[in-house]
Amino acid sequence: MQTIEELLESKNIRVTAMRLLIYKFLAEKDVAVTLSDIENAFEKADRTTLYRTVKTFEEKDIVHQIDDGTGITKYALCEKGCNCEIETDLHLHFHCNNCKETVCLTEHKIPQIKVPDGFVSENVNLVVKGICDKCSGQ
């Protein structure tokens, strides 16, 4: 169990107040968030700073980007089971058509996808849309 400071240092990222706050914000959310979500949570901070902080996290494999088809990029913390740098170890994402939230289904790996001869698969993005557990279970 390492602290956030230790995590950032291990990735060669300077520890700043802003980064700690943004990391904590992401850590306490169990859904993927947009830049606007972060912006609303930190109205004092500048959009650009938030944008670049998230980009830095992304480069260092602290968060991963999610394209859930809404047209707005979302971000979520990479967790223990999420080896984003390994392209074959991608989990799927679920987008709820009801509450519009997107979650990582980390435990559900993407099955091997066959592509026609001549095509070389390097990466797979799989988004399942439907009704999430919170919205269906009432």
Place this chain on the structure above:
Amino acid sequence: MQTIEELLESKNIRVTAMRLLIYKFLAEKDVAVTLSDIENAFEKADRTTLYRTVKTFEEKDIVHQIDDGTGITKYALCEKGCNCEIETDLHLHFHCNNCKETVCLTEHKIPQIKVPDGFVSENVNLVVKGICDKCSGQ
């Protein structure tokens, strides 16, 4: 074998010169196109008209929208094997990291994706990225 006019009429869309031209343009492309692509092909026409024409086609299941992760919406004609209105009959899309083009792999159906209890799957979007046949086969 029906004409384009008959197709449009069967979908209750008025046959106009613009729509015929745009349909033909889409029909002769074997890759998904952006609105800008269409715009470049029809410089005389207004962007809005092209936009709304494609939207109309989309509503009537003549074209389907593709989100290949580039952030730019692409469109492709629904073909015989493409029953877009039937959610369980979705094919996958392939985006080439080399030539940046996106194609529909209509013959490759998406395998059944299991989701956790409580989640209800209604729709699946699968984009495979890599190198396409044209770019790999030289």
Place this chain on the structure above:
DNA sequence: CAGTAATTGCACTTCCATTGCATTGATAAT
């Protein structure tokens, strides 16, 4: 404590998607 490099904030730009409104064009009724 000074010097260097990275981080932050502000202003701006670009690109795509989308809408309002006036005008043109096509269908239906007289």
Place this chain on the structure above:
DNA sequence: ATTATCAATGCAATGGAAGTGCAATTACTG
């Protein structure tokens, strides 16, 4: 045929998100 009606088109403008340049600030190094 002529007009009335409604859809389609074109023009202008807006909005949202992503991204960049530069100056000011903050954090590390010696």
